[in-house]
Amino acid sequence: MRDVAVIGIGLTNFGEMWDTSFRELCVEAGVKAIEDAGLDGEQIDEMFVGNMSGGRFVLQEHIGALIADYAGLATNHIPSTRTEAACASGGLAFRQAVTCVASGMQDVVIAAGVEKMTDVSGGETTDALAGAADREWEGIYGVTFPSLYAMMARDYIHKYGLTREQLAQVAVKNHFNGARNPIAQFRKEITLDVVKNSTLVADPLRLMDCSPVSDGASAVIVCPLERAHEFTDTPVKVLASTQATDTISLHDRRDISTIDATIAAGNRAFKMAGLERKDIDLVEVHDCFTIAEICAIEDLGFCKKGEAGKLTEEGYTALDGKLPVNTSGGLKACGHPVGATGIKQVCEIVQQLRGDAGKRQVNGAEIGMTQNVGGTGATVVTHIFGRT
Amino acid sequence: MSVPRFWRKQPQRYNLIGTKCETCGTHYFPPRTLCPKCRREGKIVEHKFKGTGKVVTFSIIRTTSEEYDIQTPFPVAIIELDEGTRMTAPVVCDINEIHIGMPVKSTFRKIVSDGPSGTIVYGTKFVPA
Ligand SMILES: [Zn+2]
Numbered sequence: 261m262r263d264v265a266v267i268g269i270g271l272t273n274f275g276e277m278w279d280t281s282f283r284e285l286c287v288e289a290g291v292k293a294i295e296d297a298g299l300d301g302e303q304i305d306e307m308f309v310g311n312m313s314g315g316r317f318v319l320q321e322h323i324g325a326l327i328a329d330y331a332g333l334a335t336n337h338i339p340s341t342r343t344e345a346a347c348a349s350g351g352l353a354f355r356q357a358v359t360c361v362a363s364g365m366q367d368v369v370i371a372a373g374v375e376k377m378t379d380v381s382g383g384e385t386t387d388a389l390a391g392a393a394d395r396e397w398e399g400i401y402g403v404t405f406p407s408l409y410a411m412m413a414r415d416y417i418h419k420y421g422l423t424r425e426q427l428a429q430v431a432v433k434n435h436f437n438g439a440r441n442p443i444a445q446f447r448k449e450i451t452l453d454v455v456k457n458s459t460l461v462a463d464p465l466r467l468m469d470c471s472p473v474s475d476g477a478s479a480v481i482v483c484p485l486e487r488a489h490e491f492t493d494t495p496v497k498v499l500a501s502t503q504a505t506d507t508i509s510l511h512d513r514r515d516i517s518t519i520d521a522t523i524a525a526g527n528r529a530f531k532m533a534g535l536e537r538k539d540i541d542l543v544e545v546h547d548c549f550t551i552a553e554i555c556a557i558e559d560l561g562f563c564k565k566g567e568a569g570k571l572t573e574e575g576y577t578a579l580d581g582k583l584p585v586n587t588s589g590g591l592k593a594c595g596h597p598v599g600a601t602g603i604k605q606v607c608e609i610v611q612q613l614r615g616d617a618g619k620r621q622v623n624g625a626e627i628g629m630t631q632n633v634g635g636t637g638a639t640v641v642t643h644i645f646g647r648t
Numbered sequence: 649m650s651v652p653r654f655w656r657k658q659p660q661r662y663n664l665i666g667t668k669c670e671t672c673g674t675h676y677f678p679p680r681t682l683c684p685k686c687r688r689e690g691k692i693v694e695h696k697f698k699g700t701g702k703v704v705t706f707s708i709i710r711t712t713s714e715e716y717d718i719q720t721p722f723p724v725a726i727i728e729l730d731e732g733t734r735m736t737a738p739v740v741c742d743i744n745e746i747h748i749g750m751p752v753k754s755t756f757r758k759i760v761s762d763g764p765s766g767t768i769v770y771g772t773k774f775v776p777a
Binding site for chain 2: 381382383384386387390394396397398400401402403404406407408410411412414415418459460461462463464465509510511512516
């Protein structure tokens with residue numbers, strides 16, 4: 261296999277982008293990535309588009325062709341494929357692009373992620389997202405995504421004694437970081453009281469424990485590491501790309517508040533990169549709900565099960581802590597346009613390793629990691645990146 | 649949910665009929681047609697569950713999709729059935745009453761209706777035992 265590098269990134273603003281359409285969002289991110297890589301569109305060999313539910317949110321399928329067409333690449337007839345794994349659709353698109361280049365099949369490949377969630381009502385959004393779980397045996401009872409993660413939170417609190425303050429601190433930290441990210445949906449710091457007094461959505465999770473409904477797109481361009489310097493002075497090397505699967509239903513998991521697919525994907529990633537946990541300078545994890553970040557830190561092996569709440573409270577995962585987590589603001593503050601999230605995480609790590617993260621910059625960041633979750637943990641995609 | 653999609657799961661939803669693998673003895677609800685442990689070596693047969701179990705974890709749903717919103721707030725739980733398998737289902741009880749470890753038993757209830765004149769979906773909910 262060939263070594264692969266990221267040579268360009270592009271992001272739209274995340275948020276309620278009512279005046280921008282699905283295709284416009286994706287093309288905007290793609291064009292920014294092409295410009296960032298100093299490429300010409302003609303040089304793109306293949307495209308992957310991560311999207312969870314264009315069919316529900318904008319009533320559009322055939323996303324691969326749609327985006328290739330509006331990106332002006334249809335006349336080149338390049339292969340363009342949509343990847344879907346619920347909220348891990350973007351991470352999966354990136355993994356497909358990496359695999360495609362590593363295999364030697366193609367040289368310059370673009371991976372994009374896009375979701376336009378605000379064209380439908382809140383109830384329709386809730387119902388579409390419920391499709392990331394088992395529709396016949398979870399969704400049928402009106403079970404929502406917040407309630408599934410709430411059941412994980414309840415189980416976790418019962419077993420490990422996580423406090424309300426520790427959980428809320430995840431949101432406070434991520435809003436602090438989001439306030440320093442120009443593309444974030446919420447560029448505003450919040451207090452513990454704001455989280456603790458927000459409306460109950462699914463006990464024990466409150467509104468400010470949940471990531472928002474968002475529009476947005478992200479794009480990344482990869483090529484063989486040996487060619488990267490043709491395009492950029494600051495390529496970022498892909499050190500590991502892994503994916504793991506678990507049961508679709510939460511009730512079938514070995515342990516309700518442990519995501520075994522994160523453990524599996526994480527272990528494979530560290531093995532592939534030949535690195536240890538202490539080598540990681542920062543990580544972007546899938547904090548669709550505050551409890552998800554707690555579980556991710558533990559399941560990736562950065563601490564023992566049951567310790568992440570205390571570490572968060574002590575500032576270990578803060579921007580200036582030992583292991584900064586979600587410097588972008590995470591899904592919580594940056595926004596969670598489901599198909600775009602996995603690639604946005606990659607863009608954040610690339611900016612950090614290039615030293616381009618502005619007020620969010622982690623000093624001397626050399627190695628970063630991403631963890632992107634589909635559903636309640638049925639799919640997990642992880643990546644590790646290194647400065648070159 | 650479309651009528652055929654609901655209709656073909658009626659025996660399971662109405663009477664808590666799942667499956668059992670006779671090779672390894674594992675019970676499955678929701679039913680599986682392939683045993684994940686034994687795969688093609690497994691012999692899957694129908695199994696009617698007793699319908700008793702306990703709450704493993706739960707949440708109170710405050711907002712959900714439009715068709716279920718009229719029922720909020722309502723408790724939903726992961727139930728461990730006595731046979732050892734787990735399932736997700738609503739629990740019909742006071743929202744302050746539900747707790748981890750609570751013994752429950754199954755009951756036949758309306759789940760949701762597709763508007764005033766559409767199909768009514770019936771199935772299994774749980775009540776305190
Ligand atoms: Zn078996």
